[in-house]
Amino acid sequence: MTALNDAQQRAVETTEGPVLIIAGAGAGKTRVITHRILHLIKQGTAPSSIIAITFTNKAAKEMRDRVHALLDGNKDLNRPVSMRERPFVSTFHSLGVHIIRENAALLGLTRHFTIADRSDSRRAIKEALERLSLDPKSFDPGKVLGAISRAKGEGLTRLAYTDRVSSYFEETIASIWDIYDSVLAKEKTLESMSTRIPTGFNIVLQNIWPMNTKTFA
């Protein structure tokens, strides 16, 4: 049941330093990761200090189920691992949301924030345009959102962006951005993954690990 070939066994048992595994579809990569987690726990690593990140929700669920099955089915563990302390197995985005939720107060949010999708964001931009009496024909909401997303993607906060505006267009974007943020804040909404999540993540990181601010930009 728990068979591992030689290469898998080596990857499972190498717990010091990074390990890179390159293998084809169905070759047994997930098997290595799940057994490596079990191995770490057997060696005394606290289960709650282990995280495993993958790309899709489907892959995360599969990996989580397999980790749980291994933990449940293993008699060599000296005690059962409760649900609360199980390794954190998720997508990168779920990890971001989790960390932000745990530190919501740093961002002026409660733990129960919602995440805006693109249409929520567009609606908030339209509201900002209306409040500034700007014509959506001159300031297309999609383009405005694009400009804000790009700035955020470069790691700029609204204030940093406002500081370095160099045209009427950018100056207007800065004003829209200001109201846009307050519309979202009023609704206790965090912008979607591509924009505010990474920014929020950075703010959280800057507060938790001040030395490490660039890592997740």
Ligand SMILES: Nc1ncnc2c1ncn2[C@@H]1O[C@H](COP(=O)(O)OP(=O)(O)OP(=O)(O)O)[C@@H](O)[C@H]1O
């Ligand atoms: N050494 C092994 N001996 C027997 N069966 C194995 C071994 N390694 C993996 N398997 C089995 O092969 C199948 C594929 O393994 P696994 O899901 O770990 O591969 P993967 O590389 O993660 O696949 P994918 O590319 O689909 O993510 C599973 O059913 C797994 O239990």
Ligand SMILES: [Mg+2]
């Ligand atoms: Mg896999």
